[in-house]
Amino acid sequence: MAAEVSMFQHNIKQANQLMRSAIPLMVKLDIPPTPYNYGIWYEYSSNRNPKLNQVVDRALRRFGSLPAFVSKELFNEFLLPEEHQHTQRQGSALTSLTENLETETTSVTSELATFNRTLKNTRKALKNTKDTSQVEHLALLLDKGAFKANQAIEVFGRSLYAAQEELAALRSELSDAKKSTELDTMTLLSNGKGFERALFSLVPHAEDDLTLLLIDIDDLGEINQKYDKKAGTSLIRYIAKLLLNKLPENGFIARINGGQFAMLLGETELSVASQLAETLRNEVSIQKIRYKNTKVLLRQVTVSIGVATLYGDESPNELIKRAQHYLLYAKRSGKNCVAHHE
Numbered sequence: 001m002a003a004e005v006s007m008f009q010h011n012i013k014q015a016n017q018l019m020r021s022a023i024p025l026m027v028k029l030d031i032p033p034t035p036y037n038y039g040i041w042y043e044y045s046s047n048r049n050p051k052l053n054q055v056v057d058r059a060l061r062r063f064g065s066l067p068a069f070v071s072k073e074l075f076n077e078f079l080l081p082e083e084h085q086h087t088q089r090q091g092s093a094l095t096s097l098t099e100n101l102e103t104e105t106t107s108v109t110s111e112l113a114t115f116n117r118t119l120k121n122t123r124k125a126l127k128n129t130k131d132t133s134q135v136e137h138l139a140l141l142l143d144k145g146a147f148k149a150n151q152a153i154e155v156f157g158r159s160l161y162a163a164q165e166e167l168a169a170l171r172s173e174l175s176d177a178k179k180s181t182e183l184d185t186m187t188l189l190s191n192g193k194g195f196e197r198a199l200f201s202l203v204p205h206a207e208d209d210l211t212l213l214l215i216d217i218d219d220l221g222e223i224n225q226k227y228d229k230k231a232g233t234s235l236i237r238y239i240a241k242l243l244l245n246k247l248p249e250n251g252f253i254a255r256i257n258g259g260q261f262a263m264l265l266g267e268t269e270l271s272v273a274s275q276l277a278e279t280l281r282n283e284v285s286i287q288k289i290r291y292k293n294t295k296v297l298l299r300q301v302t303v304s305i306g307v308a309t310l311y312g313d314e315s316p317n318e319l320i321k322r323a324q325h326y327l328l329y330a331k332r333s334g335k336n337c338v339a340h341h342e
């Protein structure tokens with residue numbers, strides 16, 4: 001997703017303060033007061049999203065301002081959950097959210113324009129008067145104008161706060177929806193997509209201590225043939241449960257295809273990970289598994305495991321390739337064994 005930090009994550013007070021830094025910037029750079037621009041300049045002023053600030057600075061250098069097409073793109077990329085079009089409910093909720101902000105934007109803009117006019121007129125009048133009561137009157141006018149402009153900004157701040165809550169709810173819904181597309185419905189573990197996401201998010205933060213175990217049920221094809229495919233599927237579920245029960249706290253597990261599982265172990269060196277792999281291999285091999293539909297006791301079930309620990313600036317795909325290589329080595333070495341590099 002785009003940035004986790006968004007303008008909608010501040011409280012009302014912070015929102016008001018940020019609006020107060022964002023508005024002068026927008027005026028200075030002649031940025032049109034659209035909801036997109038308010039969102040972006042608010043975020044820009046908060047300085048909490050360096051990537052957004054970089055892109056905005058680049059656009060300013062290039063165009064001298066922020067063209068509408070750029071601000072819309074930036075808003076979509078950095079401030080909205082990227083999957084905001086995924087469901088109708090979320091789509092329409094976001095539409096009404098931006099519509100509300102648009103109304104508020106128009107009102108805050110007109111208040112600010114009025115105040116601006118008041119400021120200009122007062123300045124002109126001040127030049128031409130030395131009368132103290134006239135000056136007092138002008139000061140009163142200014143005070144009133146400032147008060148109204150302030151109020152408008154505060155109302156806008158409250159709208160941003162309400163938007164924060166709405167967006168937080170949407171984000172959480174989207175994250176649930178995302179999770180469900182990453183779920184393997186057969187085993188209720190993550191699927192291959194979930195595994196990729198976990199791996200890609202872990203690799204950049206890992207020192208040389210992220211380990212991948214590829215665990216593959218041996219001879220699943222034969223088991224399917226001997227007992228029927230349903231028994232094979234039931235076996236996949238059984239092994240999934242066993243692996244999940246043995247998953248360390250810092251681990252992640254997914255079924256990536258057929259009878260193959262990927263286990264990711266954070267902060268786990270190769271020696272510790274291979275010991276766990278050996279324990280898992282042994283645990284599977286000593287199970288007495290009965291197929292519940294026919295009550296038939298299956299023949300010994302085993303798994304082969306390839307283990308690879310991330311090193312250097314290895315990419316996620318390179319790590320997967322090495323684990324696959326060791327898994328193949330384990331299969332070729334007669335199955336029911338663990339293989340890893342020295």
Ligand SMILES: Nc1nc2c(ncn2[C@@H]2O[C@H](COP(=O)(O)OP(=O)(O)OP(=O)(O)O)[C@@H](O)[C@H]2O)c(=O)[nH]1
Nearest residue numbers: 217218219220221222224229230232233258259331
């Ligand atoms: N029952 C069942 N079988 C599956 C499922 N998905 C894949 N398979 C079977 O799993 C087998 C995977 O084949 P392979 O990995 O090539 O080989 P294998 O028979 O497991 O043998 P090795 O991996 O060499 O030990 C195939 O026969 C697929 O039909 C599934 O969801 N349920």
